[in-house]
Amino acid sequence: MPTILRAKCIVAGDAGVGKSSICQVFHSDSAQFPKNYTMTTSVELLVKPVNIPDSRDQVEMYMYDSAGKEIFSENVIKFWDHPSVVMIVYDVTDETSFSSCIKWLERVRAMKSQTNIPGVLIANKIDLDQRRLISPKEGKDLAMSNGLEYFECSAKEMQNVDTPFFYMAHEFHKMYQERLQVYSSLA
Amino acid sequence: MFDVALASGGAQIALSTSSDDSHPPEHMIDGTDETFWTTTGLYPQEVIVRFQALMSINSVELSSYDVQNIALETSESDSIDSFEPLAEKEVERTDHQLQTVEVSVGERRAQCLRIIINSGYDHFVAVHRLKVNGKALHG
Numbered sequence: 064m065p066t067i068l069r070a071k072c073i074v075a076g077d078a079g080v081g082k083s084s085i086c087q088v089f090h091s092d093s094a095q096f097p098k099n100y101t102m103t104t105s106v107e108l109l110v111k112p113v114n115i116p117d118s119r120d121q122v123e124m125y126m127y128d129s130a131g132k133e134i135f136s137e138n139v140i141k142f143w144d145h146p147s148v149v150m151i152v153y154d155v156t157d158e159t160s161f162s163s164c165i166k167w168l169e170r171v172r173a174m175k176s177q178t179n180i181p182g183v184l185i186a187n188k189i190d191l192d193q194r195r196l197i198s199p200k201e202g203k204d205l206a207m208s209n210g211l212e213y214f215e216c217s218a219k220e221m222q223n224v225d226t227p228f229f230y231m232a233h234e235f236h237k238m239y240q241e242r243l244q245v246y247s248s249l250a
Numbered sequence: 251m252f253d254v255a256l257a258s259g260g261a262q263i264a265l266s267t268s269s270d271d272s273h274p275p276e277h278m279i280d281g282t283d284e285t286f287w288t289t290t291g292l293y294p295q296e297v298i299v300r301f302q303a304l305m306s307i308n309s310v311e312l313s314s315y316d317v318q319n320i321a322l323e324t325s326e327s328d329s330i331d332s333f334e335p336l337a338e339k340e341v342e343r344t345d346h347q348l349q350t351v352e353v354s355v356g357e358r359r360a361q362c363l364r365i366i367i368n369s370g371y372d373h374f375v376a377v378h379r380l381k382v383n384g385k386a387l388h389g
């Protein structure tokens with residue numbers, strides 16, 4: 064029987080950057096881009112299994128698509144205990160959303176400060192090339208200095224949305240393998 | 251008085267929330283520290299151990315790793331739905347050695363023991379051994 068790991072993935076970032084679109088595109092196997100714009104009031108949970116190559120294992124991603132409006136933040140944080148992995152999203156056409164990333168990351172990491180939480184920084188809406196304000200270099204630098212892996216995507220064009228989730232699932236699976244080594248050495 | 255949670259003495263795992271077949275919850279009750287049960291992500295996690303018969307238990311001992319908060323409950327019946335709280339404990343973190351969790355319970359009648367891991371110091375925890383000191387109640 065394959066092992067099924069479960070990872071709680073907190074998806075955070077300012078309102079409107081595309082968090083719900085990204086989650087829904089990934090969740091629905093990129094079959095559709097959500098057309099109706101509904102604002103998440105606190106947290107929406109979506110679950111999607113990810114197969115780990117070269118193993119029979121699977122990581123079930125529990126995506127906590129979290130509202131970005133500040134007035135909801137108390138409500139949102141209630142759902143964030145024991146995060147496994149974190150996805151911070153910004154909109155490449157919106158400077159404020161980029162400068163908010165640190166704040167979101169710190170809030171998630173504060174939930175489990177003694178534990179390593181693998182994470183990704185997502186530059187979304189790269190289809191809006193003409194209006195882009197945040198360069199790839201700025202994104203990469205921010206990711207690097209905060210221990211995140213950098214990815215660019217367009218939820219609208221369904222481009223590169225899956226890759227960051229696969230990355231997080233891998234990292235989580237790797238941590239599990241490492242833990243097993245530790246547990247085996249303890250007897 | 252003896253360990254009533256040994257598989258070799260008829261104890262069984264009635265339920266568990268995690269799923270690595272290489273490290274199943276049966277490894278907690280096989281009488282050795284060498285093997286272990288692991289959780290596979292998310293909290294809380296739980297295991298229910300059913301003893302061979304209704305027991306009178308005096309203490310529960312666990313050897314574990316990265317457990318932070320643990321709660322124990324017991325049931326006098328062999329169905330797994332009528333549990334009563336037994337104890338809740340914060341466990342200190344250890345570095346590269348097993349945690350020892352000991353709970354004395356006076357005397358408690360139990361056929362099932364439910365172990366709830368409310369939180370851990372890492373994404374996963376392991377329990378290498380469960381020991382329940384008690385004796386069978388006759389009549």
Ligand SMILES: Nc1nc2c(ncn2[C@@H]2O[C@H](COP(=O)(O)OP(=O)(O)O)[C@@H](O)[C@H]2O)c(=O)[nH]1
Binds near residue numbers: 078097189190216217
């Ligand atoms: N052009 C473009 N628009 C997007 C993209 N992703 C999301 N949007 C739009 O941005 C708006 C906010 O998206 P939503 O997923 O609700 O953002 P959230 O508040 O972060 O959950 C919606 O109008 C989406 O259609 C993208 O990659 N490109």
Ligand SMILES: [Mg+2]
Binds near residue numbers: 082083102103128129
């Ligand atoms: Mg949303």
